[in-house]
Amino acid sequence: MTKATLAQALECLGLEICTEAVETRGASGAGVHRVRAGSEDAVLKVTGSDESRELARRELTFYRTMAGRMPISTPRLLRSLDDEHVTALLLTAHRPSPPAREWDLAAWLDLASQLAVLHALPIPSENHWLGTSWLSQALNQPSSADGYWFKTSAADSARLALRHTGELADALRSTGDCFVHGDCHVENLLREGNELVWADWQNVGVGSPAGELAFLWSRADADGAEVPYDAMLDVYLSYREADPVQLRRALIAAELGILLFGWPAHAAYCAPAVQERLARRLVQLTDRWLSGAT
Incomplete structure (x- = not known):
């Protein structure tokens, strides 16, 4: 994922990167960032057009259509973006589990x-x-x-x-x-x-x-x-x-x-x-x- 892709997602979703956060990259290839969404911390997952977006779109479809029906807790989808250049999911932030x-x-x-x-x-x-x-x-x-x-x-x-x-x-x-x-x-x-x-x-x-x-x-x-x-x-x-x-x-x-x-x-x-x-x-x-x- 390029810096331009991240900048586009931030601009379209109206977000700011937390300067102390470090980008991580999951097995799916998505860039994962801590951001500020209004007054709360959130997690932004971004996949660019130069990467496979099948998994990102699969996850977006899950949050849009099925997460609310789950008998278990999931992050909430706050905002999203899916166009020819980028797929981005803005999700509520939660602390990690212990090892x-x-x-x-x-x-x-x-x-x-x-x-x-x-x-x-x-x-x-x-x-x-x-x-x-x-x-x-x-x-x-x-x-x-x-x-x-x-x-x-x-x-x-x-x-x-x-x-x-x-x-x-x-x-x-x-x-x-x-x-x-x-x-x-x-x-x-x-x-x-x-x-x-x-x-x-x-x-x-x-x-x-x-x-x-x-x-x-x-x-x-x-x-x-x-x-x-x-x-x-x-x-x-x-x-x-x-x-x-x-x-x-x-x-x-x-x-x-x-x-x-x-x-x-x-x-x-x-x-x-x-x-x-x-x-x-x-x-x-x-x-x-x-x-x-x-």
Whole structure:
């Protein structure tokens, strides 16, 4: 995003950059800035015409048409801009959550209940919320596996798991689809008082409930959290009806797929301690999958 694009968004929306703020850039490529909107702090997300705006427009559509119907809290859309040059969202500002390793049991269980309520929503009828997740695509195209794992302590487990990608894909499909946030991890969960505020809806749509839970768990485990897997799943199942055995197998399949295909592009740049946590988890999940455990 160029300075001219940011200047255009600020002028059109009548905003001022907070001089002490530092721009960040999310995975979607949007520039994110702290701004002043009247007397309150806000967050401005800007995507220019030289970048892919599909995700930015998807998030804008969510805030315009669905955010008000959510059973969970989200930032409020204050203003927006979408023309041939720029897509910009002005959202209410909220404080970040603490790192995953600092979450207590009550916080994890609250999140599990909110995920279940979100997943229980009726699937939207509009076609633009539909699609095939990257995880499903990766499991159905195992030849695209990255060689990262073959250089780690989990190499033998990775080779074994890659022989079962068809079964992993079947397990992932077995739970059916639901409405998902699409990028659920602690950094996208803000706070207002003690309440969770779900941000970053660029990947919202229809997808696998197991894939969503497994992605949350995999990110949290890599961050050093001691995730209460069983307790979270018990709470989740108390809010949303699902076959427990089927879901547990799907969760193993989903997290294995995320480790095999999602992490290699990032793990090579992680600290050795994080790499080792990922490797241990891959070994553990491969053993569980091959033993038929849930």
